[in-house]
Structure formats: structure tokens, C-alpha cells
Amino acid sequence: MSEKVTIYDIAEKLNITAATVSRALNNNPKIKESTRDLVLKTAASMNYKQNKLALALKSGRSNNIGVIVPRVDSNFFASVIRGIEEELYPHGYQVIICQTHESTKRENENLHTLVDAQVDGIMMSVTDVSNENDSAFRNVLEKNVPLIFFDRSKHIEGVSSVTINDFKGGYMTTKHLIDEGCKCIAHLSGDQSLEIFKNRFLGYKQALLDNGIPFREEYVIYAKSSVDAGKKAVDILLGLETPPDAIFSSSDFAALGAIQELRSRNISIPKEFCVAGFSNEPFTKFMELSITSVDQSPLEMGRMSARVFLEQVDKTDTIKIEKKVVLAPELHIRKSSTRTNF
Amino acid sequence: MSEKVTIYDIAEKLNITAATVSRALNNNPKIKESTRDLVLKTAASMNYKQNKLALALKSGRSNNIGVIVPRVDSNFFASVIRGIEEELYPHGYQVIICQTHESTKRENENLHTLVDAQVDGIMMSVTDVSNENDSAFRNVLEKNVPLIFFDRSKHIEGVSSVTINDFKGGYMTTKHLIDEGCKCIAHLSGDQSLEIFKNRFLGYKQALLDNGIPFREEYVIYAKSSVDAGKKAVDILLGLETPPDAIFSSSDFAALGAIQELRSRNISIPKEFCVAGFSNEPFTKFMELSITSVDQSPLEMGRMSARVFLEQVDKTDTIKIEKKVVLAPELHIRKSSTRTNF
DNA sequence: ATAAATCATGTAATCGATTACACGAAAATA
């Protein structure tokens, strides 16, 4: 039953104006203490709840922020979202989730929907960087909605980003494999139009060069983030004239597939062949043959994105602060690449 | 720069009323076709975007629905959320995420926040069933906000729920272990004040009785959903006078811990000891020794919850339809409990 | 040709809260 109670109801009951009620509730200094107390008491007794929609319409701020990710059921993105939610919760923001399913069309739709819904900010991991159609992004910026990229970023003026140092991640992992005595290290790469994959690759390449190991084009295989892709990649690599003795994969799933395929061919890991992945998916440490992987601290990434957003909102000035936060990757060395114990 | 364009701006430009503009945009039949076309064209050229907040205030519907889960970074909940989002997306609803972190206080806060934010519905997995303080839930129902429980439910009149048949899940898993020749089957249970764990336990018990295997109190161990809890449980079980030869765990993580502990004691799985888990976490099938587990079809659960919600909204009548959907669990038999190949 | 029906649009209230401005009363100052 409970009809919605408005400030008008309170005003009527107390024979005063809604304006006074509003002021009392907002701790406006120019209100008599006795009236304030009376209003607060009455509001409580009538179970008054502020209508956030009315407030949002009046103020232009919805207290909602939008998060766009390719999909929510991936450990990485879910953890980022968790970080965002935790950081924003104390500030009264609600988090709205959108998924692109890696579709540019959906990405644009989501951007428009969120802007239409008057969110106070948008945090996202870009789906397709090659998407030249920036109009959806420009629309966001024109409406002065703070936009923050995390993990998968895109170069757009006025947009802050929170990423990890993928180059370093690629470099340190490759260096580790070299240190374990691997001489021919292959690389499974994702779509290199995405900077994250480009940089992991560049880090890999640099580590080879810095350590006097020749870089070979044929050791770099494009592989989607799936178990099957990893298996196929191994099939190709083992067919080469000089097959590699290690794999640095940009994806944990592909790394897993690689391991499965290597084992089915009775190649011993890590003795004959070392494997390392990227993302530190939960399963990498659960395996009997745990998989070496690079942690991207998604929780921290989410928290940091939220913090960058909060800074952005505080600055009511039109000064555009474009902040680029780069987190350090963390290499978790596990059995799949540890020869010292064997 | 782009100032926000309202229907008043369009009206002014065309020398008509905002009312007419509104009607034209809403395909109101009593509008001259020529005016409609003109308005639509002008709106497009001015890049007009409807202000959803104003609409929400007027209509009382925000087109947002709230989802409350213990945490978002678990494969199960993330998948449910994915299902909800996918099903609701075509209907123009946005999904707002809240986390309780298993705290009743946070759960109540979230419920209030969502109601205050005028969401059109709430879907949630209950954190603490023993929480006698129903006031937050009653508040939701009094405000006539459709409430739907998924997975972890609670008996409240007027609340629909989407769950899986946990009893059956427990029963079929236990039956499977029996069929594999296990004679002494232990059970790792979660907090049995939660129906899901209670029912998995009951299914386990019934399967034993139906197959002439005595039920033993000491074989039921309380274990949190963690690897460590699983290890400790095995420690206790193996210390019994008659140690078991199989474990049915309500949690995949505990099952994993159990397996690790068994292996460290050189007990061979599945030859000497069988293990089965619950939830079908991704890692269960990735392990070299893949783990038998019960799939809860979280994606379907999310979709179904969304569908139940949509039905609920359609019925504008005050008739309260309380719908209880129970999905079938699916047993994925894997190496950790398959003796036939050995 | 006149009355009735139909059509397209305008007027103004509404959703609930905030706030600039106005105003009378009380308090402070001269």
C-alpha cells in the first residue's frame, strides 16, 4: 500500500512549504533549528524517501556510472567491475553494466544508451580499436561525460586510461623463459590492432633481442583466447623446421590448449618445453601443472579507474585532465616454466 | 559544446508547442502526418535525445533493474548476470550491479538503495537466509517493486524464484559415485541454513538410503567454499576409524582442495578415492585430472530470472503471480570419479 | 445551410525536488 511520501506530504502535515522541508532535509543553514528537527522527525515517522529521479532531473546528475566490457563472465572483467563497484559504493554511485560481446555495433549502442540514461561517467574496455567510427565516443565527450578506458585503450584526446604495462609483462615473461634455458621461444599473440597484444608482442621481441636471441617471424602465431586456438598453434609450431622449446602466450586459455596438445604428444613440461600465459586466470594456479602467468591486478585496475573518475568529477572546471595510469604487471612463476626443481 | 536539445527547443524552432512535438515523437495517432515528419526531421537534425530521467520521473519507471549478488567476480554469479543482461537488453532495461560481500548489512543497504533509485525490479541471490530482519524485503514489496530470487532463495510471499533442483543434483552425484563402486561416501557441505546446501545434503542422504548404504553423521563435514577448507576436511575424514573412499563436495573449490590433499598423501584418484564437486567451475574441466561436477546452468538461470521479471511487469494487474522455476542440474562426469577407464 | 462530428493543436497540470528572489518579523544598531 505505502503510497510514496513526498516533501509536499510532509509540508502539508506541518502546515509549511515544501521549500522549507527541502531546506530542512538538506541542512540548509538558514532554517530554524526547531523546524529542522520537526521536519526530520516527521520525515522519519512518515518513512520519507527522497526521490532520486526528481533529484537527478533537477541536478542533471544521476549518480549512476556505466561500465562497458566485452563480457561480464570472464574473471578479468568481473574482477575489474568488482573493483569499480567497491571504490564507488561509498560515494553513492551505482554501477550499470553493459556487454558488447566484442561487437562494435553493440559498443556504440551501449555508449549512446548510457549517455541517454544520463550516467555521470563511463568506464570501458574498448572492443575494437580499429573502429574508425569515433562518433559514439565523440558524442560522449561532447556531452561532457567523463570517459575512462581500462585495459584496452584507444587514443582519444581528453580520455584518461588505466592500463598495465603490457610491454613489460611480455618482456619479463620472455626474459624468465630465457633464464630457464629456453632458446627458441614462440609467441601466441592476440589481435595486434589492440595495443595490449601489440605491446606484449613488442616486449617479447625486445627481450629476445636484448639477450642475443634472433627474432623469428614464424614463431609468432595469431591465436584467439581459447583452448583450441592454443592446440592448433602448437600443431603449427611443431611442424616447423626448427620447432621452439617454449611458448609465451598472450592468453591463459591458449597456453592451456598448448599444454594439453604438448602433453598429448608426450612432450614433457617443463623439462623439454616451457609455457607461460597471461592474465593469471584462476585455473592457472589450480592445475597440477600450474601455469606461469602475468597478473594484471584487475581489482586494482577497477579501483584505480574509479578513482580517476572521482578526480575527474571533482574538477568541476572545464580543464580537461587527461590522466594515463599504467599499472605494473606481476609475473607469477609456476611449474609450467620452472626447471630449477627438476 | 553541444547543449542539450529538448522538445522545447524543437517546438520553438518550428513555432509549435512542446506538446505537439512530444506527440509527434511518440507516434500519437492524432497528429498531422506532415507535422510528424517535420518534427522527426528537425529532431534528427538537431540531434535531439530524449531525456530518460524526465521520462522516468513522469512515468515512475526508470528502465533500470537491480541485481544483488554476494560478489560479481565468481564465475557463477557473473554468468547469471550475463544471462540477465542478455535477456533484458532487447527490452531496453539497464542492469545495475550491487555486491553484498556476504554481509546482511550490505544486503539491506543495497535493497534500500535500489528502491530509492526507483529500479523497476530486483533480482538477487540471498546472502543470509537466517536473517530474520525482513524489513528491507518488505520495503521492496510494499513499494510494489517486483522481486525475484535466483539460486539462493528465501520463503517470502509474493516473491518468485529461479533455482536449480539441488536435491536432485546431490542425489544424482551420489548415485553416480555409488555406481562407480564407492562404498563410503563423505559429504562436504556449506552452511545448511541456506536451502541450496540443505537440499544437496538431503539428496546425498536419500541416494545413500535408496541404495542400502548407511548414512553416517561423521561423514558430513562443514566446509567453506575454499581450497583450504577442502584440505582440512580430508584431514579429518582420513583420521576416522573407517575413512571414506569418496567425497561429494557442495563446492568445487573444496573438492579441489580435497584432491590436492589426497594426492599429497599418495592416494590415487579415482582408483582408490573418487571426488565430485558442485558448480562446474571452469577449472574443473581444465584440470589434467578433470573434476566431476554439477552444472547449474547459470546463464539459463539468469535468462529465466529476467523472463520471470518481464512477465511480472506485463501483468499490470495487482494480481501477484508467485512463480517458482526449478531448473534441472546436469552432472558432468569427469576423470576424478570415473573408474571404468582404469 | 445548419448542426454534429472529427481532427490537429494549444493550454496547463503533473512527476518531486531544488533554489533564486521576495517579504514580513524580529533583532541589532544609531
Added chain:
DNA sequence: TATTTTCGTGTAATCGATTACATGATTTAT
């Protein structure tokens, strides 16, 4: 005592869109 501040509230506009009702212009029916 007369005048200026200060204080506490009220009035009314505003945020943007929707919609019941009113109104004037056509069209149709008698």
C-alpha cells in the same frame, strides 16, 4: 524611537517530458 540587518519562510520558476482537457478549424451529416 527610527532605521538597518538578520533571520526564517513563502512564492514561483526550473529540470524535460507526458497528457487530460479545451479550443478552433474542417469535414461530414441532416
